[in-house]
Amino acid sequence: MPDTDGRRKRGGEWKLSNAHEIGQLVLVRCGLCNVKRWYQPGDLREIFGDVEAELVGSKMNCRRCGKNEYMHAETQNPSAREREGIRVTRLAEIRMVRRIVWRYED
Numbered sequence: 001m002p003d004t005d006g007r008r009k010r011g012g013e014w015k016l017s018n019a020h021e022i023g024q025l026v027l028v029r030c031g032l033c034n035v036k037r038w039y040q041p042g043d044l045r046e047i048f049g050d051v052e053a054e055l056v057g058s059k060m061n062c063r064r065c066g067k068n069e070y071m072h073a074e075t076q077n078p079s080a081r082e083r084e085g086i087r088v089t090r091l092a093e094i095r096m097v098r099r100i101v102w103r104y105e106d
Contacts, residue, residue: 013052016045019075025088026053030062031070037063041075043091 019026019041026044029036041053048059057073078086 014054014075015050016041016048016053016056017050019053020045022077024075024077025083025086026056026073027076028057028060028071028073030065030067031072032067033062033065035062035064038086038088040088040090046091046094 016026024041026039026041027036028039044056048056051059053075054073057071058068060071060073061068062071
């Protein structure tokens with residue numbers, strides 16, 4: 001039975017793929033403006049790769065204040081009753097943007 005407290009898996013890191021396999025959600029909260037958002041670990045894995053779940057917070061910016069120094073992420077396994085009230089933010093699409101960067105030579 002895997003360790004489901006969301007912190008560590010025996011013998012290694014607790015990655016997004018581990019959380020996805022057992023049906024956990026990722027709670028990302030901003031310590032500055034106290035906003036919290038729930039994400040599917042599979043969606044975050046598509047964006048950031050299969051990284052340790054706790055590192056996701058440092059890779060995100062808060063949608064409200066725009067800062068990332070106060071972001072914290074953790075995996076949780078909410079009960080069915082708790083899950084009814086949770087609004088999960090889902091990934092709609094990933095767009096690749098090409099930009100022209102000019103360099104001036106003297």
